[in-house]
Amino acid sequence: xxxxxxxxxxxxxxxxxxxxxxxxxxxxxxxxxxxxxxxxxxxxxxxxxxxxxxxxxxxxxxxxxxxxxxxxxxxxxxxxxxxxxxxxxxxxxxxxxxxxxxxxxxxxxxxxxxxxxxxxxxxxxxxxxxxxxxxxxxxxxxxxxxxxxxxxxxxxxxxxxxxxxxxxxxxxxxxxxxxxxxxxxxxxxxxxxxxxxxxxxxxxxxxxxxxxxxxxxxxxxxxxxxxxxxxxxxxxxxxxxxxxxxxxxxxxxxxxxxxxxxxxxxxxxxxxxxxxxxxxxxxxxxxxxxxxxxxxxxxxxxxxxxxxxxxxxxxxxxxxxxxxxxxxxxxxxxxxxxxxxxxxxxxxxxxxxxxxxxxxxxxxxxxxxxxxxxxxxx
Numbered sequence: 001x002x003x004x005x006x007x008x009x010x011x012x013x014x015x016x017x018x019x020x021x022x023x024x025x026x027x028x029x030x031x032x033x034x035x036x037x038x039x040x041x042x043x044x045x046x047x048x049x050x051x052x053x054x055x056x057x058x059x060x061x062x063x064x065x066x067x068x069x070x071x072x073x074x075x076x077x078x079x080x081x082x083x084x085x086x087x088x089x090x091x092x093x094x095x096x097x098x099x100x101x102x103x104x105x106x107x108x109x110x111x112x113x114x115x116x117x118x119x120x121x122x123x124x125x126x127x128x129x130x131x132x133x134x135x136x137x138x139x140x141x142x143x144x145x146x147x148x149x150x151x152x153x154x155x156x157x158x159x160x161x162x163x164x165x166x167x168x169x170x171x172x173x174x175x176x177x178x179x180x181x182x183x184x185x186x187x188x189x190x191x192x193x194x195x196x197x198x199x200x201x202x203x204x205x206x207x208x209x210x211x212x213x214x215x216x217x218x219x220x221x222x223x224x225x226x227x228x229x230x231x232x233x234x235x236x237x238x239x240x241x242x243x244x245x246x247x248x249x250x251x252x253x254x255x256x257x258x259x260x261x262x263x264x265x266x267x268x269x270x271x272x273x274x275x276x277x278x279x280x281x282x283x284x285x286x287x288x289x290x291x292x293x294x295x296x297x298x299x300x301x302x303x304x305x306x307x308x309x310x311x312x313x314x315x316x317x318x319x320x321x322x323x324x325x326x327x328x329x330x331x332x333x334x335x336x337x338x339x340x341x342x343x344x345x346x347x348x349x350x351x352x353x354x355x356x357x358x359x360x361x362x363x364x365x366x367x368x369x370x371x372x373x374x375x376x377x378x
Contacts (some may be wrong), residue, residue, distance in 0.1 A: 093194060312348065
């Protein structure tokens with residue numbers, strides 16, 4: 001199994017770098033004292049002594065701007081790990097460091113953690129209570145963490161362990177000190193969670209990429225719908241949907257490119273079947289016939305045509321996104337033509353006609369293409 005990565009995150013000065021050095025068994029991360037943290041960028045450390053790598057992050061400073069800088073730095077690292085060739089930098093376990101000398105853990109700290117690691121939705125979290133010098137207070141500190149996470153329920157499911165540690169010998173006076181503690185327990189717990197974390201990290205990256213493709217595809221459909229409205233508004237007969245064929249073809253090809261589906265001989269029949277549904281199918285003709293003569297709608301033909309055209313383009317685009325996404329995920333193949341036709345025809349259904357009637361009812365004679373498109377996309 002590959003070596004996983006542990007992201008170490010928490011407030012500035014909480015002792016992240018000291019913890020990392022204790023885990024690595026070497027002084028690799030800078031440490032210091034005072035209110036300003038010592039780590040000003042993300043650094044990755046590894047050692048032959050432990051089976052995983054450790055990523056040190058910028059500490060959350062008490063000011064809004066500096067906190068946002070820390071959040072953005074983790075987000076950038078996370079997004080970069082989704083790029084080809086950077087997969088080894090994915091996050092597999094998160095150590096959320098909490099100062100054991102503090103008697104409170106505010107929900108804001110957990111929210112900052114969530115914002116910074118929002119890409120890693122299922123990766124295991126270990127809360128590390130640093131500077132946990134007082135044995136009697138450890139139970140209280142653990143309860144503090146549990147209560148704080150309980151108020152942020154959507155993050156609780158990823159919390160796997162709460163481990164108090166003393167990363168370096170802490171001298172109380174000339175005859176008393178707190179010895180290092182909890183480090184081997186933290187290493188063992190992280191190692192046990194790593195197989196789950198590696199699977200979670202890979203799945204989270206896949207979901208991130210899929211959501212990014214969806215965003216791009218939905219934006220493309222909006223652009224195509226606007227173009228469809230312009231074409232439909234031209235005072236030409238739209239007795240059938242063939243006038244939209246070039247737009248639909250461009251839309252389908254562009255969505256296919258987003259999902260990495262090649263327009264070649266093996267997929268040609270699939271692409272043609274999609275276009276046929278939006279042009280010569282009974283479903284497309286039925287939508288046009290039902291919408292062109294609506295009682296009580298006092299709008300010009302060009303306005304109605306524009307709304308019809310944009311609606312057909314949108315419905316076909318949304319259906320195509322779903323079809324190509326299923327192929328991208330491996331649930332279907334380009335040979336599943338009958339399934340594709342049924343899916344797309346279901347988009348050009350009575351439900352669509354009902355929704356478009358509502359859009360037309362809300363549209364006045366002075367058509368605003370942008371507003372109409374917003375309503376159609378919604």
